[in-house]
Amino acid sequence: MNDDLEKALRATLRPIDPGEDFTRRVTSRLASEPLPRRAPMWERPAWLAMAASLVLALAGASLWQVHRVREGQQARQQLLEALRVTDQTLHVAYRAVNEPSALRTPSGQSGS
Numbered sequence: 001m002n003d004d005l006e007k008a009l010r011a012t013l014r015p016i017d018p019g020e021d022f023t024r025r026v027t028s029r030l031a032s033e034p035l036p037r038r039a040p041m042w043e044r045p046a047w048l049a050m051a052a053s054l055v056l057a058l059a060g061a062s063l064w065q066v067h068r069v070r071e072g073q074q075a076r077q078q079l080l081e082a083l084r085v086t087d088q089t090l091h092v093a094y095r096a097v098n099e100p101s102a103l104r105t106p107s108g109q110s111g112s
Contacts, residue, residue, distance in 0.1 A: 041047045
């Protein structure tokens, strides 16, 4: 059955010679009519759409990069602040362990 279908398709879709008259008419028409002028690339809507897409993509990428840099700067500031607070806390703990008199209140009693 598959071979029958293939044979039917080949018979239906076989090339047919259009004849000398058709060939003559086509060639004379091509010779008499000028070829249509093709618009320059910048005048074609597809070119403009592609250029606009490229500009938008580049602008979006640069804005994304600026956003990432700002996030990185904010993270750096937060890290530096956390390190500063940690340093202060460790300094207080160090003094409490190594200099117990440094944590006493002015009245001579140790602070709790």
